Amino acid sequence: MKLVCDNQATLYIASNPVFHERTKHIEIAFYFVREKILFKDIVTNYVKVMNLQIFSPNPSLVEWYNRCLDVLNNVEKVSQGKDMAEVVQNKVMQFLNGRNGELKLRFERELKAGQYSGFHAECITDTWIGNHRWAFIDLTAGPFSWGPAVGGEGVRTELSLPNVEKTIGAVAEISEEQAEDLLQEAIQEKFAVFGDVQKDHQAIDILLAEIDIYELFAFNHCKGRKVKLALCEELDERMQDLKNELESFENEGSEESHRTKAVDALKRMENWNLFSESYEDYKNYTVARDTFLAHLGATLWGSMRHIISPSLADGAFHYYEKISFQLFFITQEKFRNIKQLPVDLKAIRNGLSSLVLSSQEVMFSPHMLPLSEDPALAMAFSVARRAAAVPLLLVNGTYRKTVRSYLDSSILQHQLQRLNDHGSLKGSHAHSRSTLEVPIFWFIHSDPLLIDKHYQAKALSDMVIVVQSEEPSWESHLQCNGRSLLWDLRKPIKAALAAVSEHLAGMLPLHLVYSQAHETAIEDWIWSVGCNPLSITSQGWHISKFHSDTVARSYVLTALEESIQLVNSAVHRLVMERTSEQTFKVFKSHERELVNKYNYVVSLWRRISTVSGELRYLDALRLLYTLEEASRGFVNYVDTTLASLHPIHCTRQREVKVEFDMTTIPAFLVVFLVLWFVLKPRRAKPKIN
Numbered sequence: 016m017k018l019v020c021d022n023q024a025t026l027y028i029a030s031n032p033v034f035h036e037r038t039k040h041i042e043i044a045f046y047f048v049r050e051k052i053l054f055k056d057i058v059t060n061y062v063k064v065m066n067l068q069i070f071s072p073n074p075s076l077v078e079w080y081n082r083c084l085d086v087l088n089n090v091e092k093v094s095q096g097k098d099m100a101e102v103v104q105n106k107v108m109q110f111l112n113g114r115n116g117e118l119k120l121r122f123e124r125e126l127k128a129g130q131y132s133g134f135h136a137e138c139i140t141d142t143w144i145g146n147h148r149w150a151f152i153d154l155t156a157g158p159f160s161w162g163p164a165v166g167g168e169g170v171r172t173e174l175s176l177p178n179v180e181k182t183i184g185a186v187a188e189i190s191e192e193q194a195e196d197l198l199q200e201a202i203q204e205k206f207a208v209f210g211d212v213q214k215d216h217q218a219i220d221i222l223l224a225e226i227d228i229y230e231l232f233a234f235n236h237c238k239g240r241k242v243k244l245a246l247c248e249e250l251d252e253r254m255q256d257l258k259n260e261l262e263s264f265e266n267e268g269s270e271e272s273h274r275t276k277a278v279d280a281l282k283r284m285e286n287w288n289l290f291s292e293s294y295e296d297y298k299n300y301t302v303a304r305d306t307f308l309a310h311l312g313a314t315l316w317g318s319m320r321h322i323i324s325p326s327l328a329d330g331a332f333h334y335y336e337k338i339s340f341q342l343f344f345i346t347q348e349k350f351r352n353i354k355q356l357p358v359d360l361k362a363i364r365n366g367l368s369s370l371v372l373s374s375q376e377v378m379f380s381p382h383m384l385p386l387s388e389d390p391a392l393a394m395a396f397s398v399a400r401r402a403a404a405v406p407l408l409l410v411n412g413t414y415r416k417t418v419r420s421y422l423d424s425s426i427l428q429h430q431l432q433r434l435n436d437h438g439s440l441k442g443s444h445a446h447s448r449s450t451l452e453v454p455i456f457w458f459i460h461s462d463p464l465l466i467d468k469h470y471q472a473k474a475l476s477d478m479v480i481v482v483q484s485e486e487p488s489w490e491s492h493l494q495c496n497g498r499s500l501l502w503d504l505r506k507p508i509k510a511a512l513a514a515v516s517e518h519l520a521g522m523l524p525l526h527l528v529y530s531q532a533h534e535t536a537i538e539d540w541i542w543s544v545g546c547n548p549l550s551i552t553s554q555g556w557h558i559s560k561f562h563s564d565t566v567a568r569s570y571v572l573t574a575l576e577e578s579i580q581l582v583n584s585a586v587h588r589l590v591m592e593r594t595s596e597q598t599f600k601v602f603k604s605h606e607r608e609l610v611n612k613y614n615y616v617v618s619l620w621r622r623i624s625t626v627s628g629e630l631r632y633l634d635a636l637r638l639l640y641t642l643e644e645a646s647r648g649f650v651n652y653v654d655t656t657l658a659s660l661h662p663i664h665c666t667r668q669r670e671v672k673v674e675f676d677m678t679t680i681p682a683f684l685v686v687f688l689v690l691w692f693v694l695k696p697r698r699a700k701p702k703i704n
Contacts, residue, residue: 144545395430567632
């Protein structure tokens with residue numbers, strides 16, 4: 016958490032419903048802690064393109080900054096004069112007595128058991144997603160890197176974020192001595208090509224070369240500084256002397272070529288104000304600043320795609336008032352009581368409860384299924400178990416081939432579905448409209464076991480599969496800052512919650528996003544951070560407010576899409592219905608009610624969209640059942656209207672109208688002749704014996 020309050024340039028991104036006012040603008044406060052200024056001039060153009068609003072540092076942001084600095088200063092004072100063991104002990108006691116339920120549960124369990132092998136170092140990052148609607152980027156921390164150990168597209172490297180030190184921060188970093196060294200190097204490099212000045216070149220050429228050097232140095236190291244260099248003041252005086260010398264070449268005694276060069280140089284210097292504090296139009300439009308602006312814009316766009324409005328898995332995710340988690344703990348041996356299982360039931364309940372919204376009710380139904388007493392389940396486990404040689408390329412560049420034991424999710428799903436068809440795994444709410452049952456099959460095995468070679472949990476269409484084994488430090492295929500990320504296979508709660516969130520609402524890992532340009536999913540690991548189950552850089556599994564918004568938005572999108580499809584299908588049937596004079600009066604009798612029901616559905620669409628835009632998702636969710644009933648009511652009334660029109664087509668149009676013309680009678684005669692020729696009686700042949 017030091018990175019939150021680091022005394023360096025910090026980009027703070029926040030989404031505040033107070034500033035929305037029924038718009039879809041996002042509050043983006045660019046606050047540089049070191050200078051305490053709003054970095055508005057750098058991103059104004061990008062924000063105009065993205066239709067965003069920039070707000071100055073509001074009082075809450077300044078208060079947050081001051082509070083963080085106070086905390087860091089107090090921690091530093093408390094830690095002075097203490098050794099590392101005492102500091103760690105105090106921190107552990109703080110966790111045990113604090114409000115962080117996850118850390119408290121972990122420390123209590125591990126300290127009582129006397130096992131510390133499951134504690135792994137957290138991945139230090141320069142980006143973070145908080146528990147509420149805020150996130151930040153520290154543009155001067157690092158360098159950091161994380162992602163797959165073998166590399167690939169989207170891996171977080173030191174070049175993934177804009178570099179302040181090499182662009183806009185370069186001017187502020189140079190000292191007086193460094194400036195003098197740089198000027199001497201530029202002079203030596205420039206005049207090295209002149210050789211013998213007295214013989215090869217004229218005085219006017221020397222003056223022009225000197226002007227070029229001062230011009231370049233002024234733009235690179237004198238412009239935009241808050242503390243002016245003394246060297247820049249000296250160069251300002253020297254530029255006046257150069258200007259006077261150039262004016263001496265304008266007299267009639269000078270050569271024509273020298274006079275022309277002097278006049279051109281004076282015209283170029285006429286509007287120069289290189290070493291003053293006055294504002295120039297070209298001040299902020301250097302190549303470095305433009306590059307920084309482009310990179311910052313891409314970073315902001317990525318943060319919106321990964322944090323504020325992330326991509327969702329393909330599928331329909333409906334809103335239910337009640338969520339029933341069916342926990343099936345499948346073990347090799349039989350346990351007398353469910354409390355004897357090597358799982359933290361309290362942590363599992365707390366984690367699953369955090370995935371649902373405040374308007375939903377949560378129910379738990381744990382079951383124990385020993386393989387020794389269920390032959391069908393033991394056969395399903397045996398058939399789905401596989402082993403494969405998996406090649407690994409570690410962070411240090413070494414190649415390793417390991418044999419992994421894993422469960423094939425597709426085979427296991429098929430076997431479990433067969434068991435479910437017999438009713439042995441169905442709960443009491445399997446066919447309820449207001450309750451969703453989420454079957455979670457939690458396999459507990461002694462040997463290291465994964466799912467599909469690389470995962471601890473997998474979300475399937477109708478179930479979630481989780482595996483747990485006795486390996487406390489499993490070297491994964493991911494790395495952070497040059498070190499492999501270790502998994503504790505004894506506690507797959509984080510992976511289980513990520514899989515359940517995907518099953519419930521289609522939430523994907525933070526590094527995955529859909530690219531419209533490529534028409535496929537792409538990876539970007541910058542925002543795979545935070546104490547949430549969807550990131551890889553932390554062992555925490557707390558759902559943030561951003562993710563709760565994503566869950567609610569997934570339910571809203573599914574309801575709106577299904578309602579729109581229902582209404583469009585009904586309208587299409589009305590369009591395809593054949594009209595006539597006889598059905599007009601009947602249709603007019605239904606017209607008013609059809610329009611009223613249609614307008615009611617459209618008003619619900621607009622109301623839900625408006626409420627969702629104001630981030631009042633709970634209010635939007637309360638309207639989903641009303642929207643579903645209104646949509647089905649419109650569809651049913653359309654079917655009723657069409658059914659009332661069909662008998663008219665069948666009973667009132669009985670006459671068959673035949674039009675006669677000059678060719679009708681000859682056509683009938685031809686038909687009669689053909690029929691007579693075909694059907695005329697033939698003469699019987701005599702029988703000859």
